[in-house]
Amino acid sequence: MSTxxxxxxxxxxxxxxxxxxxxxxxxxxxxxCAVEPxxxxxxxxxDRAWRLHVDPDLLxxxxxxxxxxxxxHLTSHLIRDHAARAEANRVAEDESRARWNRCADxxxxxxxxxxxxxxxxxxxLPADLGASDGLLxxxxxxxxxxxxxxxxxxxxxxxxxxxxxGQCDGSPGPRDGSPGGLSGPQGDLLRLTVAxxxxxxxxxxxxxxxxxxxxxxxxxxxxxVDWRRALAAEIRSAISAAAGxxxxxxxxxxxxxxxxxxxxLPTMRRPVPEVAIVCDTSGSMHDGLLARALAEIDGIxxxxxxxxxxxxxxxxxxxxxxxxxxxxxxxxxxxxxxGTDMGAGIAAAAALRPRPSTVIVLTDGYTPWPDRPxxxxxxxxxxxxxxxxxxxxxxxxxxxxxxxxxAEA
Numbered sequence: 001m002s003t004x005x006x007x008x009x010x011x012x013x014x015x016x017x018x019x020x021x022x023x024x025x026x027x028x029x030x031x032x033c034a035v036e037p038x039x040x041x042x043x044x045x046x047d048r049a050w051r052l053h054v055d056p057d058l059l060x061x062x063x064x065x066x067x068x069x070x071x072x073h074l075t076s077h078l079i080r081d082h083a084a085r086a087e088a089n090r091v092a093e094d095e096s097r098a099r100w101n102r103c104a105d106x107x108x109x110x111x112x113x114x115x116x117x118x119x120x121x122x123x124x125l126p127a128d129l130g131a132s133d134g135l136l137x138x139x140x141x142x143x144x145x146x147x148x149x150x151x152x153x154x155x156x157x158x159x160x161x162x163x164x165x166g167q168c169d170g171s172p173g174p175r176d177g178s179p180g181g182l183s184g185p186q187g188d189l190l191r192l193t194v195a196x197x198x199x200x201x202x203x204x205x206x207x208x209x210x211x212x213x214x215x216x217x218x219x220x221x222x223x224x225v226d227w228r229r230a231l232a233a234e235i236r237s238a239i240s241a242a243a244g245x246x247x248x249x250x251x252x253x254x255x256x257x258x259x260x261x262x263x264x265l266p267t268m269r270r271p272v273p274e275v276a277i278v279c280d281t282s283g284s285m286h287d288g289l290l291a292r293a294l295a296e297i298d299g300i301x302x303x304x305x306x307x308x309x310x311x312x313x314x315x316x317x318x319x320x321x322x323x324x325x326x327x328x329x330x331x332x333x334x335x336x337x338x339g340t341d342m343g344a345g346i347a348a349a350a351a352l353r354p355r356p357s358t359v360i361v362l363t364d365g366y367t368p369w370p371d372r373p374x375x376x377x378x379x380x381x382x383x384x385x386x387x388x389x390x391x392x393x394x395x396x397x398x399x400x401x402x403x404x405x406x407a408e409a
Contacts, residue, residue: 003037004035004037004054004056005056008054008056008059009035011059011062011064011067012035012054012059012067014064014067014068015062015064015065015067015068015070015071016030016031016068016071017064017068018064018065018067018068019068019069019071019072019117022068022072022115022116022117023072023115023117024201025194025197025198025200025201025209025213026072026075026076026079026194026197027197028190028193028194028197028330029050029075029078029079029190029194030071030072030075032050032182032190033046033050033051033052033071033074033075033078034050034051034052034181035051035052035054036051036052036053036054036164037053037054037055037056038053038054038055038164039055039056039057040055041053041055041162041163041164042055042058042152043055043058043151043152043153043154044058044067044070044074045074045152045153045154045155045156045157045162045164046074046075046077046078046153046154046155046156046157047154047155047156047162047164047165047166047181048078048083048155048156048159048165049181049182049183049187050078050156050181050182050187050190051165051181052071052074053154053162053164053165066119066120066121068117069112069117069118069119069120070119070121070122072112072117072119073105073108073109073112073117073118073119073122073153074153074154074156074157076108076112077104077108077153077154077156077157078156078187079191079194079216080104080107080108080216081187081191082100082104082107082137082156082157082158083155083156083157083158083159084159085104085137085138086100086104086157086158086159087159089138089141091141091158091159094160095146095147096146097158097159097160098146098147098148098149098158099141099144099145099146099147100137100141100157100158101149101151101152101153101157101158102124102128102129102140102144102147102149102150103124103129103137103138103140103141103144104137104153104157104158105122105123105124105149105150105151105153105157106124106125106126106128106129106131106137106140107126107135107136107137107140107212109122109123109124109125110125110126110133110134110212111210111211111212111213112210113125114210115210119151121150121151122150122151122153123150124150126140129143129144130143130144131143131144134211134212185287188287188291189291189294191220192220192221192291192294192295192329193329193330194217195216195217195220195221195295196217196221196295196298196328196329196330198213198214198216198217199214199217199218199221202214220291221292221295274312274352274354274355274356274357274358275300275306275311275312275356275357275358275359275360276311276312276313276314276349276352276356276358276359276360277297277300277311277312277313277314277359277360277361277362278314278316278342278345278346278348278349278359278360278361278362278363279293279297279313279314279315279316279332279334279362280293280316280317280340280342280345280361280362280363280364280367281315281316281317281321281334281335281336281337282317282318282336282337282338282339282340282366282367283317283337283338283339283340284340284364284366285336285363285364285384289364289384290334292384292405293362293382293384294329294332294334295329296362296382296384296405297311297313297326297329297332297362298328298329300360301326301327301328301329309327310325310326310327311325311326312324312325312326312349312352312356313325313326313332314345314348314349315332315333315334315335315336316336316341316342316344316345316348317336317337317338317339317340317341318338318339318340318341318344319344320344320345320348321335321336322334322335323348340363340366340367340368341367341368342361342363342367342368342369343367343368343369343370345361346359346361346370346373346374346379347370347374349374349377350374350377355376355377356377357376357377357378358377358378358379358380359374359377359378359379359380360379360380360381360382361379361380361381361382361396361400362382362384363381363382363383363384364383364384364385365381365383365384365396369396369397369400370397371397372399373397373399373400378401379399379400379401380400380401380402380403381396381400381401381402381403382403382405383396383402383403383404383405384405385404385405
């Protein structure tokens, strides 16, 4: 089996560094792509499992900057899920795939050229297809003519299998999460993380993210001001109630003890609020709802000012599968997929030490609830709706503060 030589790997590493320097909000995706040699392929391309296939004979023709531009371009196909979108548009024939590839290139490149990142080997812009900037590949595909592509970006761009992709359909290979590749859910989670990184970059350095990337991130992480404000208000109310509670404590002697010899005086103590998040990972929580739950965790950390200390997140179906203190959603490990009982998650959160003052439950609501709340703990329920769920036992109990988190229309 062919391997990449040391100088070739050095150039690839330098190209990645260049790419991350130019578009830091894509760093996680750029470094998630495992590099595999593909001698004789005649291209540098990505497959649907986030693997980067490199023909070693081509590397000599690229300097690190131009290779970095191509890496950003190829990774963008994966981030925007062009392969799945090609299948949804029934792009099947070779000529149609070439046309789709050029249209997907144009969708990406009108954003990349703003930052000087458009690759010379895959240069298509919307104007080259007779279309306007700022549209999606689907719109370009309706007006573009069939013709040869400038660069074969791989199955990660058009969903057409390539010989170097490896096997699929259950056999060991990049499609099903073998070593070096990402499974479908892993790819979805990575897209969510990149979307959050884009919004974070825009928040800290406004004007540094191209408009197309911002629109994509907003579509992946839908933002509705009304319920987000309501959820933030409920969380802040619960936390401030705990932070404002002042009580006597004998753990440390009072500074005024000298005034009353022989008497131990208590001090006044203001507790630091502890927050726990119970995330529903039952079978009814499909990938879209799990992605929105992760987005909400990131939002809670920012809106409630909890990023520095982090919060404890419990992944729960009928039992607690994972428990971890996190400062960003990318650190959450979601496991489960069975039945549903958020009461078990709330009870587990109440048993934590130090004991949380506030428990936030993110769920689709298809769960039984306890008859009464845990003593001394405020419970806030973020009820995730996707518009397709029928009525049922989706109403949280009266003792919890509930906010309905609607899906993007």
